[in-house]
Amino acid sequence: xxxxxxxxxxxxxxxxxxxxxxxxxxxxxxxxxxxxxxxxxxxxxxxxxxxxxxxxxxxxxxxxxxxxxxxxxxxxxxxxxxxxxxxxxxxxxxxxxxxxxxxxxxxxxxxxxxxxxxxxxxxxxxxxxxxxxxxxxxx
Numbered sequence: 001x002x003x004x005x006x007x008x009x010x011x012x013x014x015x016x017x018x019x020x021x022x023x024x025x026x027x028x029x030x031x032x033x034x035x036x037x038x039x040x041x042x043x044x045x046x047x048x049x050x051x052x053x054x055x056x057x058x059x060x061x062x063x064x065x066x067x068x069x070x071x072x073x074x075x076x077x078x079x080x081x082x083x084x085x086x087x088x089x090x091x092x093x094x095x096x097x098x099x100x101x102x103x104x105x106x107x108x109x110x111x112x113x114x115x116x117x118x119x120x121x122x123x124x125x126x127x128x129x130x131x132x133x134x135x136x137x138x139x
Contacts, residue, residue: 005075009057009083010050016087017049018042020095035132037102045091052090053083102128109135 021028021042031041040048057079109132110123119138123131 002073005073006054008075009053009079012080012083013050013053013087014046016053016084017046017091020049020088020091021045034129035136037105037132039129040094040098045095048094049087049091053087056082056086099128102132106132106135110138113138
């Protein structure tokens with residue numbers, strides 16, 4: 001079996017996920033827990049991109065990989081493009097789900113505090129993590 005093809009697909013998914021790291025407020029950081037919220041960092045986003053690309057590629061190939069009936073795998077440019085796009089999309093979905101949890105927590109915290117116009121303006125324009133910090137620091 002051509003294991004190098006699988007490595008190329010994983011690398012394409014990782015590249016798509018890595019590009020996604022720089023969209024939004026994630027930045028290049030390691031996984032951490034901040035204010036009770038898990039932030040997967042670039043490692044988590046890249047891993048999800050790899051997994052999404054691999055799952056997409058494998059679902060399109062439907063080939064026997066081992067045994068006497070194993071087919072030879074071929075790598076096409078569409079496989080590479082699909083790996084990049086699906087890796088990017090999978091990572092974007094993963095980040096969006098994380099940001100949704102952060103914003104839900106932000107809303108819950110802000111709803112339990114006294115109204116504050118300046119904090120509301122800051123929360124409305126901040127990135128999700130900074131909005132959470134602003135809600136925690138509201139008077």
